[in-house]
Amino acid sequence: MSDMVYNKFLVGTAEFRTQATSLKLRKLLNQHPVVSVARYRDETEAVVLAPKVFDSLVQDQEHLVEIKRTLPMLVAALQQGIAIPSDFLERMGITAGDDSWQALNAFQSRTPIYLSESENGARLTTAHLTPGEPLLYSDEELEELDEDELTNVGG
Amino acid sequence: MAVSPSASHAWYPPADSYWVDPAQANEYPFRYGDVFATPDHPGCVTSKGKRWPHVIVLHPSCEINAKSASDTAILVARVNRIQNLSAPQRAVVRLGWREENLVAKVAHTNTFWMPPLPMQEDGADWYADFRRLVSVDPKSLDESGREACMSHDARVYLIRKEMSFKYRWNVSIDEVRELERQRIASDPNFVGPKPSWV
Numbered sequence: 001m002s003d004m005v006y007n008k009f010l011v012g013t014a015e016f017r018t019q020a021t022s023l024k025l026r027k028l029l030n031q032h033p034v035v036s037v038a039r040y041r042d043e044t045e046a047v048v049l050a051p052k053v054f055d056s057l058v059q060d061q062e063h064l065v066e067i068k069r070t071l072p073m074l075v076a077a078l079q080q081g082i083a084i085p086s087d088f089l090e091r092m093g094i095t096a097g098d099d100s101w102q103a104l105n106a107f108q109s110r111t112p113i114y115l116s117e118s119e120n121g122a123r124l125t126t127a128h129l130t131p132g133e134p135l136l137y138s139d140e141e142l143e144e145l146d147e148d149e150l151t152n153v154g155g
Numbered sequence: 156m157a158v159s160p161s162a163s164h165a166w167y168p169p170a171d172s173y174w175v176d177p178a179q180a181n182e183y184p185f186r187y188g189d190v191f192a193t194p195d196h197p198g199c200v201t202s203k204g205k206r207w208p209h210v211i212v213l214h215p216s217c218e219i220n221a222k223s224a225s226d227t228a229i230l231v232a233r234v235n236r237i238q239n240l241s242a243p244q245r246a247v248v249r250l251g252w253r254e255e256n257l258v259a260k261v262a263h264t265n266t267f268w269m270p271p272l273p274m275q276e277d278g279a280d281w282y283a284d285f286r287r288l289v290s291v292d293p294k295s296l297d298e299s300g301r302e303a304c305m306s307h308d309a310r311v312y313l314i315r316k317e318m319s320f321k322y323r324w325n326v327s328i329d330e331v332r333e334l335e336r337q338r339i340a341s342d343p344n345f346v347g348p349k350p351s352w353v
Contacts, residue, residue, distance in 0.1 A: 086254050101237065101270065101280040104249040105170045112163035115252055117260040118323065124261065127324040129334060 006053060008036040013045060067092060164259075164325070166251035168312050170270035175304040177273045183347040185219040187212055188305030188313050190234060190272060190281075191296050198289035199233070209234035209302060210291075211267075211283045213317065218346055219293055229296055233287035234269070237280045248282050251316070267316045272303040285320045307350035311335050 009032030011019070016037045019028050025048075028035060033050035049057070070092065077084055089095070118124050175183055193199045193207045200206055212219065214230035237245050244263075247253050253262040267283040305313065315331045318324045332352065339345055339353045 083257050085257050087256075099242075099246045099249075101249050101268075102170065104246060105167060105268075105270065108165045108167060108250050109169045111165075113165050113252065113259060115164040115259045115261055115325070117258055119261045119264050121260070124325050127326050129324075129326055129330055 006034040008034045008047070010036050010038060010041070013037055013039045016048075063093070163328075164252075165328075166312065166316055167268050168309055172306055173270055173303075173309040174273045175306050177304075179348075180301070180304040183304050185212070185296065185301060186305070186310075186347075187214070187216045188310040189301050190269070190303040190305070191231070191301050192299040194231075194291050194295035194299040196289060196291050196295060199231075199291075207233045207287075208236060209272075209281070210289070210296075211269075212296070213285070213288070216314075217342075219296070227293075228290040229293050230288055230290055231296070232283045232285055233289075234281050234283050237268075237282055249280070261319070264316075264320050267313055274302070285317065307335075307339075307352075 011028075016035070019025060029048065029050040033053045035048040036044050037046045037048060038044050074084065074092070115124050188211065190209050190211050193210055199210065210231035211234050212229060213232050215227055219229060237248060240248060247262045248266050249268050251262060251264075251266070251268065252259050254260070265285045267285070269281040269283065271278050271280060311328065311332045314335065315326060315328055318326055318331070336350075336353050339349055
């Protein structure tokens with residue numbers, strides 16, 4: 001949905017008539033995308049919109065219709081604890097808002113997350129590691145060991 | 156200390172648990188996970204010849220100056236600014252996963268996210284890139300200097316992330332911490348303060 005806020009530019013009816021040639025109108029709307037035409041200050045006769053403003057209003061209207069149609073389903077899903085895909089929420093204009101590192105780190109470290117797929121889409125399985133006896137040498141043992149045997153020791 | 160079990164697959168600990176307080180960092184030897192100023196090494200530059208911002212130590216997995224590793228080359232990875240990524244990428248690297256059609260998938264598995272370093276003033280965050288590696292001489296790291304000493308708590312997360320990248324092993328953070336606990340507890344040459352969970 002568009003976040004643009006337009007201020008109406010007030011033009012008197014008589015003056016608007018002199019501006020109403022194609023070239024002048026285009027120039028006027030370039031400078032002021034929303035022009036309110038009024039005989040008197042409190043009596044608007046027409047509002048003239050730049051094409052981009054009109055297109056954005058139509059788009060917002062369509063978006064509003066979609067939200068009205070989807071909202072009851074969305075609320076019902078939330079009440080049932082059903083997960084909603086994030087791209088659907090983004091399409092609805094519902095975003096997390098704050099994606100600063102502070103917000104994301106706090107979220108991911110406090111909210112349990114269970115990953116189910118690897119980066120390439122393979123099912124993620126959980127590995128279990130069984131520790132064996134650690135291979136460690138004391139200082140004395142290290143000195144006694146042959147240099148060749150130390151090749152793979154360390155870290 | 157008993158650590159509460161965590162079944163979550165979250166890749167990263169809370170930001171405030173990453174770095175040892177600089178006032179106490181001297182008690183900790185240079186070790187796996189520490190962030191250094193980029194050493195003077197021809198490999199530590201981008202393809203355009205720009206010097207890497209920082210490096211993180213990925214090998215050896217024990218103290219750098221430990222007897223068994225004192226003459227070993229040190230493997231370091233490039234540390235990049237998150238700000239240099241596109242906005243959608245930033246969020247994914249900060250989490251390490253993305254959601255697609257209700258499926259939570261691992262994302263950018265070659266990266267490890269880090270908050271600002273202790274003495275850093277601009278508040279910008281970082282990520283290590285496990286694919287950009289260079290072997291450097293231990294002396295060159297000594298000369299360049301350590302900029303952040305990673306806490307034992309955060310190192311466990313780094314080990315887990317590296318295992319995920321190198322071997323595609325998804326091991327729980329509790330298991331990795333337990334293995335690290337056993338390793339530290341049975342190491343007679345361990346230097347510096349031990350974590351509370353050992």
